[in-house]
Amino acid sequence: LAADVSVDSVMAELHERVRGRLRERLLSHGASREFEDPALFAEVERILQTATSTGDAQVLLLPELLGDRETWRLQTALRWQSHRSSGAASIILFIKRRLLMPILRWLYEYSRDNFERQRRVNDVLFACVQELAIENARLRRDLQSLTDNHR
Amino acid sequence: VKLAFVVQRYGADIAGGSELHCRELAQRLAPRHQIAVLTSCARDYVSWENEYPSGDTSDGAVRVIRFAVARPRRLNEFRALSEEVFDGEAPRPHQEEWFRENGPQVPGLLDHLREHGRGYDAVLFWTFRYYPSFFGVPLVRDRAVLLPTAEDDPAVHLEIAAEFFNLPAAYLFLTPEEQALVSARAGRTLQPSAVIGTGLEPAGPPPDRQLLRALGIPDDYILYLGRVDRNKGCDTLLEYFQEYAPASRALPLVLAGPVKLQVPAHDRIRALGYVSDQLRAALLAHARLLVVPSPYESLGIALLEAWNHGVPALVNARCDVLREQVRRANGGLHYRSFNEFCEALDYLGSHPDESRALGAQGLQFVEREYRWTTVLPRIEGLLRSLPTGQASAAAPAI
Numbered sequence: 001l002a003a004d005v006s007v008d009s010v011m012a013e014l015h016e017r018v019r020g021r022l023r024e025r026l027l028s029h030g031a032s033r034e035f036e037d038p039a040l041f042a043e044v045e046r047i048l049q050t051a052t053s054t055g056d057a058q059v060l061l062l063p064e065l066l067g068d069r070e071t072w073r074l075q076t077a078l079r080w081q082s083h084r085s086s087g088a089a090s091i092i093l094f095i096k097r098r099l100l101m102p103i104l105r106w107l108y109e110y111s112r113d114n115f116e117r118q119r120r121v122n123d124v125l126f127a128c129v130q131e132l133a134i135e136n137a138r139l140r141r142d143l144q145s146l147t148d149n150h151r
Numbered sequence: 152v153k154l155a156f157v158v159q160r161y162g163a164d165i166a167g168g169s170e171l172h173c174r175e176l177a178q179r180l181a182p183r184h185q186i187a188v189l190t191s192c193a194r195d196y197v198s199w200e201n202e203y204p205s206g207d208t209s210d211g212a213v214r215v216i217r218f219a220v221a222r223p224r225r226l227n228e229f230r231a232l233s234e235e236v237f238d239g240e241a242p243r244p245h246q247e248e249w250f251r252e253n254g255p256q257v258p259g260l261l262d263h264l265r266e267h268g269r270g271y272d273a274v275l276f277w278t279f280r281y282y283p284s285f286f287g288v289p290l291v292r293d294r295a296v297l298l299p300t301a302e303d304d305p306a307v308h309l310e311i312a313a314e315f316f317n318l319p320a321a322y323l324f325l326t327p328e329e330q331a332l333v334s335a336r337a338g339r340t341l342q343p344s345a346v347i348g349t350g351l352e353p354a355g356p357p358p359d360r361q362l363l364r365a366l367g368i369p370d371d372y373i374l375y376l377g378r379v380d381r382n383k384g385c386d387t388l389l390e391y392f393q394e395y396a397p398a399s400r401a402l403p404l405v406l407a408g409p410v411k412l413q414v415p416a417h418d419r420i421r422a423l424g425y426v427s428d429q430l431r432a433a434l435l436a437h438a439r440l441l442v443v444p445s446p447y448e449s450l451g452i453a454l455l456e457a458w459n460h461g462v463p464a465l466v467n468a469r470c471d472v473l474r475e476q477v478r479r480a481n482g483g484l485h486y487r488s489f490n491e492f493c494e495a496l497d498y499l500g501s502h503p504d505e506s507r508a509l510g511a512q513g514l515q516f517v518e519r520e521y522r523w524t525t526v527l528p529r530i531e532g533l534l535r536s537l538p539t540g541q542a543s544a545a546a547p548a549i
């Protein structure tokens with residue numbers, strides 16, 4: 001048997017290889033020349049990885065700034081409603097729910113699954129923007145501090 | 152101590168993870184405590200149809216009281232409600248209705264808790280998401296011990312669940328990650344609590360390979376154990392494996408468990424369907440590694456079973472519980488993407504000594520954390536810390 005094997009050490013080694021191959025592939029497809037620097041690529045990956053592993057939309061600032069959620073948030077569930085009078089509405093809702101929905105469920109579920117994915121991508125993008133904004137704000141502060149010291 | 156165990160289903164023939172956990176604990180604590188299991192008459196977790204007779208029975212030294220399910224699950228209503236509440240911002244009554252529709256609706260069990268709940272020193276509730284726990288805990292909250300068996304799925308993020316997590320008197324968790332998740336949802340450190348996991352008996356000598364050879368299973372293989380289902384990440388596993396296999400000398404993938412999705416025809420993928428306990432043990436004992444692709448797990452019992460046989464694991468890193476269990480045990484590798492999946496399989500295939508060492512470390516972890524002699528004292532310790540348990544322990548036996 002090998003001596004004690006550390007999962008973290010093995011995973012660090014594997015991540016390094018995966019990152020190297022990914023960087024080469026992106027460069028071969030014409031990605032930014034900045035990625036020729038492995039250390040910079042690793043740093044970019046770290047920042048984006050932090051953002052993508054956030055997972056919880058409740059820790060994001062951007063949704064708060066976008067205002068009324070009804071105006072921008074993807075609604076993935078179907079709302080059963082009708083603008084008609086209550087008698088007509090209940091007939092229409094019955095037709096929609098009990099007759100049309102069973103026939104169209106496959107299409108509805110296909111669309112809903114894709115909306116769910118889109119919502120997740122939106123959250124990840126919000127998280128990425130937030131992470132970059134934090135980095136940017138930090139750099140601005142450091143730069144300001146250096147400028148002040150220089151004066 | 153007089154204990155009630157509340158669980159959605161109960162029986163020797165019930166295969167669910169939390170139900171098995173409940174039964175194991177009931178059987179092992181019964182010699183020292185007076186235990187009554189309060190459960191439904193259901194056997195099927197989808198329909199909750201009444202299948203067992205209601206009333207008093209016993210399971211060894213454990214008293215079992217079954218209550219009839221008032222209404223089987225209305226699948227269409229439940230599906231529509233799930234879509235609404237998991238879409239977010241559903242009003243509180245709709246969220247509560249979700250727990251009611253999720254069932255099994257056993258009003259008799261709630262009546263029993265109202266009338267006799269204070270007669271128990273502690274009432275342990277398995278699984279926060281079902282009706283008996285969600286509506287039962289508030290009735291006996293001064294003596295309620297919750298085993299949430301929570302995963303980082305949409306139900307745990309419901310607003311109403313956050314309030315619910317604050318109600319019990321104490322908590323038993325399966326992993327530190329579950330403890331962190333539920334505490335984060337409750338907005339505070341939940342005490343008193345203990346992380347107990349589950350207990351395993353030593354695996355014993357490996358069963359003969361003959362059983363596997365008779366089924367045409369090669370000597371070296373990658374094992375997946377459990378329901379072959381999209382919810383368990385099997386669709387992604389199959390997709391990754393099919394892409395990985397042609398470009399490498401991949402070991403065959405053996406899927407052992409009821410198949411709930413289309414398994415592609417592939418010369419290196421073998422789906423066995425449901426397997427007997429004997430075959431399951433043989434598969435575990437002789438596997439090169441176990442793969443666990445599930446994105447949601449509250450413990451990962453198959454992972455512990457593999458380590459119990461000294462088999463290393465490859466797990467989905469997107470599931471915090473699995474990733475951290477593997478890191479704590481030093482018992483395998485984890486992947487987050489297709490490239491990492493391939494790299495990890497290549498590593499385990501080309502480093503047999505390291506691979507065996509990871510399996511051995513997994514076994515040491517099980518020896519340290521998951522033997523019944525370790526797990527039961529953790530539970531007893533928590534029960535002793537309850538004011539109701541202390542009062543009973545001091546009182547003369549009835």
